[in-house]
Amino acid sequence: MAKTILIVDDSAAIREALLITLQDAGYEVLVGCDGQDALRQLTGQKINLIISDVIMPNMDGIDFLKSVKRMPSYKFTPVIMLTTESAEALKMEGQNAGARAWVCKPFTPPKLLNAVQRFCLP
Secondary structure, X not given: OOOEEEEEOOOHHHHHHHHHHHHXXXXXXXXXXXXXXXXXXXXXXOOOEEEEOOOOOOOOHHHHXXXXXXXXXXXXXXXXXXXXXXXXXXXXXXXXXXXXXEEEOOOOHHHHHHHHHOOOOO
């Protein structure tokens, strides 16, 4: 059975690139367009990994991450932050909220899959 990854990004182009990369690598993928939309996707099903942007409308990635970590079904789900933001203070805030990795955009599929495979194999 394929592992399931939730991707969260407000950019349709990034969502599409992630979707293609992850599906081609054998993962099942759920998609959220911002933190609020992604929270609605978390209905108790098994999610093996979350990849989230940081800067998004409605609910940013850090607030989304904090909300996920308060949910009993997902508090141990690893989260990779995928963002253009590289400020150390923001990285530290993400780490303190529970992010397991920080990948900067633009990403290459091999670099992304290397990060993903650290937390779940297809």
